[in-house]
Amino acid sequence: MCSSFRTLAVVPALLAVCLIVSSVQPQAAVRNKQDRAVTDITGGKRVRILLKSGCSSISAFVNGTAGIVCDGVAVANGVFAGDIRANGSSGGIEAIIQGKRYHGTSALVVIATSGDPVACFQISSKRYRGSLVLQSRRGGFDVINDLDIDDWLKGVLPAEIGASSPVEALKAQAVAARSEAVHKLARPPHAAEGYDFCTGVHCQAYKGMTDEGTISNAAVDGTRGIVLTVNGQVIDAVYHNVCGGATSSADDVWDGPPEPGIVPVFDSRSARGAPNLASDEAMARFINDASMDIFCNSSQPGYPNYAKKYFRWQKTLSAAELERVCGVGRVRDVVVTERRASGRVRKLRIEGERGSRTVEKELPIRNMFNLWSGLFVVRVLRSGNTVQSATFTGAGNGHGAGLCQMGARTMGFMGYSFTDILGHYYRGTRLERVY
Ligand SMILES: [Zn+2]
Ligand SMILES: [Zn+2]
Numbered sequence: 001m002c003s004s005f006r007t008l009a010v011v012p013a014l015l016a017v018c019l020i021v022s023s024v025q026p027q028a029a030v031r032n033k034q035d036r037a038v039t040d041i042t043g044g045k046r047v048r049i050l051l052k053s054g055c056s057s058i059s060a061f062v063n064g065t066a067g068i069v070c071d072g073v074a075v076a077n078g079v080f081a082g083d084i085r086a087n088g089s090s091g092g093i094e095a096i097i098q099g100k101r102y103h104g105t106s107a108l109v110v111i112a113t114s115g116d117p118v119a120c121f122q123i124s125s126k127r128y129r130g131s132l133v134l135q136s137r138r139g140g141f142d143v144i145n146d147l148d149i150d151d152w153l154k155g156v157l158p159a160e161i162g163a164s165s166p167v168e169a170l171k172a173q174a175v176a177a178r179s180e181a182v183h184k185l186a187r188p189p190h191a192a193e194g195y196d197f198c199t200g201v202h203c204q205a206y207k208g209m210t211d212e213g214t215i216s217n218a219a220v221d222g223t224r225g226i227v228l229t230v231n232g233q234v235i236d237a238v239y240h241n242v243c244g245g246a247t248s249s250a251d252d253v254w255d256g257p258p259e260p261g262i263v264p265v266f267d268s269r270s271a272r273g274a275p276n277l278a279s280d281e282a283m284a285r286f287i288n289d290a291s292m293d294i295f296c297n298s299s300q301p302g303y304p305n306y307a308k309k310y311f312r313w314q315k316t317l318s319a320a321e322l323e324r325v326c327g328v329g330r331v332r333d334v335v336v337t338e339r340r341a342s343g344r345v346r347k348l349r350i351e352g353e354r355g356s357r358t359v360e361k362e363l364p365i366r367n368m369f370n371l372w373s374g375l376f377v378v379r380v381l382r383s384g385n386t387v388q389s390a391t392f393t394g395a396g397n398g399h400g401a402g403l404c405q406m407g408a409r410t411m412g413f414m415g416y417s418f419t420d421i422l423g424h425y426y427r428g429t430r431l432e433r434v435y
Pocket of ligand 1: 189199200204
């Protein structure tokens with residue numbers, strides 16, 4: 001049982017709905033889970049975002065200008081003002097909308113206009129632009145939001161960098177998020193499950209239109225279709241929360257080859273050259289150096305309170321905690337055995353009374369010790385041949401590759417343009433408009 005849906009009360013835009021519904025072609029609509037739900041009605045790209053999975057029923061409300069498409073066939077359009085009640089079974093999806101019964105074997109789509117005023121849906125107190133897709137899956141259905149990529153970005157910016165960020169930082173975030181999405185749409189991470197992206201940071205955080213802001217929406221509209229490219233290819237413009245002073249390359253933190261445009265840089269206007277923080281000593285000096293004017297330093301003006309704990313942090317694990325998380329009995333040593341030039345720890349060896357193990361890559365290492373980033377030094381306190389405690393002294397939050405959100409905010413406050421910000425974090429890239 002999923003949460004109830006409600007659409008916002010909107011002023012009907014009759015002309016818009018006629019244009020939109022007439023553009024829905026059966027051959028372009030859902031045929032199976034790999035197909036797009038609806039045609040591209042805006043000239044831009046569309047994304048399919050999973051909101052809920054494995055639903056057996058939903059209670060919804062529609063009040064706005066919309067069309068209804070069952071198994072790829074447009075069956076109704078007009079102004080709707082009433083409940084949607086949908087149930088899923090092995091025979092498909094049955095919905096009652098304004099007292100009328102509709103059935104879809106593979107999918108039932110309610111297309112809301114994305115004009116002004118915007119028709120939208122509501123689920124669990126969140127509103128969404130675009131189309132509501134109920135897609136059959138294992139005797140029930142998934143709830144998918146299918147919408148224009150720039151409408152989706154309007155719900156990504158508030159969730160990712162905050163709608164109150166400076167407009168140039170918001171524009172930079174919009175271009176980065178759009179580039180990452182366009183790049184990944186070539187092979188969507190959730191294609192096998194019938195949609196493109198989830199709503200979490202695994203893909204890009206998305207909250208629908210509830211938290212949209214006027215300035216963040218203007219940042220999306222003002223950069224519409226603009227992406228970062230290298231040699232004409234849209235790059236995977238990943239980004240993160242706080243780099244801690246030096247960004248990482250993609251191959252420092254993930255498997256696979258280096259990504260074009262994603263190289264380590266000092267997050268500073270004074271530091272020059274590429275970081276060389278591969279040794280513990282250089283890393284420790286860097287973390288303790290208060291002289292660098294780092295953009296994502298938590299002492300910068302306008303820094304949000306929630307992120308202040310990330311710039312520099314420390315975490316100590318007791319002997320008992322180490323024994324529990326490491327799984328090699330009582331721990332005898334914790335040693336960084338590979339650190340990249342960006343400072344990120346790539347391999348960490350744990351020696352214990354029941355043997356030793358090596359943990360590889362930034363995320364597994366972070367998860368094991370519950371750390372904010374892979375940019376740290378570790379010091380152990382020994383008693384005899386066992387470790388009494390291990391203290392991780394670190395910097396930043398997240399993988400560190402690409403744009404640093406808190407650094408981009410500071411650059412925005414300092415008067416840098418979005419092209420300056422993108423040029424700082426994505427070296428050797430160009431801006432191009434792809435739609
Ligand atoms: Zn995902
Ligand atoms: Zn930074």
